[in-house]
Amino acid sequence: MSADATEAGRGRRVGMVGGGQLARMTQQAAIGLGIELVVLAGSREEPAIDAGAAFEPGSPTVLDDLRRLAARCDVVTFDHEQVEPDYLVALESEGVQLAPPAAAKLHAQDKLHARRALAGHGFPLPDFAEASSIEEFDRFAAVHGWPLVAKAPRGGYDGRGVWMPADREAAGRLLAETPGPFLLEPMLEIELEVAAMVARSANGEYVSYPVVETVQRGAMCREVIAPAPVSSGLADSARAMAVEIAEAIGGVGMMAVEFFVTARGLLVNELALRPHNSGHYSIEGCVTSQFEQHLRAVLGLPLGDTSLTAPSVVTVNVVGGEGPEGPDARLADGLAVPGAHIHLYGKQSRPGRKLGHVTVCGQDAEATANAARAAASALEGGSK
Ligand SMILES: Nc1ncnc2c1ncn2[C@@H]1O[C@H](COP(=O)(O)OP(=O)(O)O)[C@@H](O)[C@H]1O
Numbered sequence: 001m002s003a004d005a006t007e008a009g010r011g012r013r014v015g016m017v018g019g020g021q022l023a024r025m026t027q028q029a030a031i032g033l034g035i036e037l038v039v040l041a042g043s044r045e046e047p048a049i050d051a052g053a054a055f056e057p058g059s060p061t062v063l064d065d066l067r068r069l070a071a072r073c074d075v076v077t078f079d080h081e082q083v084e085p086d087y088l089v090a091l092e093s094e095g096v097q098l099a100p101p102a103a104a105k106l107h108a109q110d111k112l113h114a115r116r117a118l119a120g121h122g123f124p125l126p127d128f129a130e131a132s133s134i135e136e137f138d139r140f141a142a143v144h145g146w147p148l149v150a151k152a153p154r155g156g157y158d159g160r161g162v163w164m165p166a167d168r169e170a171a172g173r174l175l176a177e178t179p180g181p182f183l184l185e186p187m188l189e190i191e192l193e194v195a196a197m198v199a200r201s202a203n204g205e206y207v208s209y210p211v212v213e214t215v216q217r218g219a220m221c222r223e224v225i226a227p228a229p230v231s232s233g234l235a236d237s238a239r240a241m242a243v244e245i246a247e248a249i250g251g252v253g254m255m256a257v258e259f260f261v262t263a264r265g266l267l268v269n270e271l272a273l274r275p276h277n278s279g280h281y282s283i284e285g286c287v288t289s290q291f292e293q294h295l296r297a298v299l300g301l302p303l304g305d306t307s308l309t310a311p312s313v314v315t316v317n318v319v320g321g322e323g324p325e326g327p328d329a330r331l332a333d334g335l336a337v338p339g340a341h342i343h344l345y346g347k348q349s350r351p352g353r354k355l356g357h358v359t360v361c362g363q364d365a366e367a368t369a370n371a372a373r374a375a376a377s378a379l380e381g382g383s384k
């Protein structure tokens with residue numbers, strides 16, 4: 001606890017590890033609430049510092065840097081998963097308040113750990129196995145057939161760290177190039193992917209958000225459609241399961257659960273214990289955005305209304321293409337689409353990199369989606 005916060009009887013200084021777009025949008029929410037956000041980032045160029053968050057220079061892979069951030073703040077939270085889990089345990093043992101706690105965060109940092117823990121709690125999951133050798137791939141393929149899905153337990157995002165070896169030879173190449181172990185899954189017939197978000201306070205208060213569809217291309221989330229076009233029974237059970245998971249693992253702050261909808265029903269894919277791409281729509285599309293909600297939850301403040309502000313809300317990500325120019329060069333084209341709420345992250349354009357998103361709120365699902373797609377496509381240069 002910083003001295004000022006103790007004297008005031010309330011801590012309002014939030015530390016965030018990582019200065020990317022999630023920290024940037026959290027900073028936007030922090031401004032409104034008068035909360036000080038201190039961000040551990042590699043440079044002043046990072047999106048959150050660029051947006052006015054206080055700068056603590058350092059790396060999430062250096063324990064002393066994490067300690068310096070913690071010393072400035074009342075609670076420490078995260079904009080990504082790439083922090084050494086042992087360091088989080090060390091910080092907690094030194095009295096640092098982490099939100100989520102280290103043990104909960106591990107479920108978002110290590111896919112194998114998450115699978116085993118969620119299986120232990122009885123949640124429905126894809127079949128899975130750990131594999132480090134071709135024999136272990138063979139054994140799994142003998143049951144499930146090729147192609148398989150192999151995932152790096154740690155460090156992956158946006159499809160990086162997900163491979164789909166078509167046959168034994170491809171699995172052999174993967175094993176030669178990438179150190180295991182891998183999380184193996186069958187190649188599932190996915191009807192639809194949905195996500196459910198929950199915010200939970202340290203005192204156990206929680207709220208949940210409407211279930212959304214996440215549309216992936218190339219294993220990366222490209223569109224988010226709220227509400228998800230699924231039966232109310234399915235949406236209710238995804239929402240209820242997300243709450244049960246947050247409670248089972250002791251999550252604090254925002255948590256997103258990604259689900260596959262298959263012939264077997266809902267299967268839990270992965271967890272994020274932080275604001276999540278599937279919740280960007282909530283900035284304009286819900287009474288309380290996931291970024292404000294995250295701040296409320298990690299500080300133990302009352303949680304906000306999660307209702308939709310319109311019958312249909314669609315977010316489309318803006319992804320970098322081949323050219324050097326980013327979407328900022330085409331801002332006018334995006335803004336020409338009526339109703340487009342544009343968020344650009346201030347990141348250098350690179351092929352396949354998420355550089356921003358567009359949200360449109362409307363009455364009709366198809367018209368809303370088309371408007372959001374038109375604006376995102378205009379920002380991307382119309383090439384996609
Ligand atoms: N077992 C699977 N079968 C079919 N598609 C899958 C499977 N696992 C993942 N995918 C596809 O790859 C995407 C990314 O996988 P995910 O495990 O969520 O990794 P990431 O951490 O990159 O988001 C999923 O959203 C889904 O579209």
Ligand SMILES: [Mg+2]
Pocket residue numbers: 258270
């Ligand atoms: Mg995912």
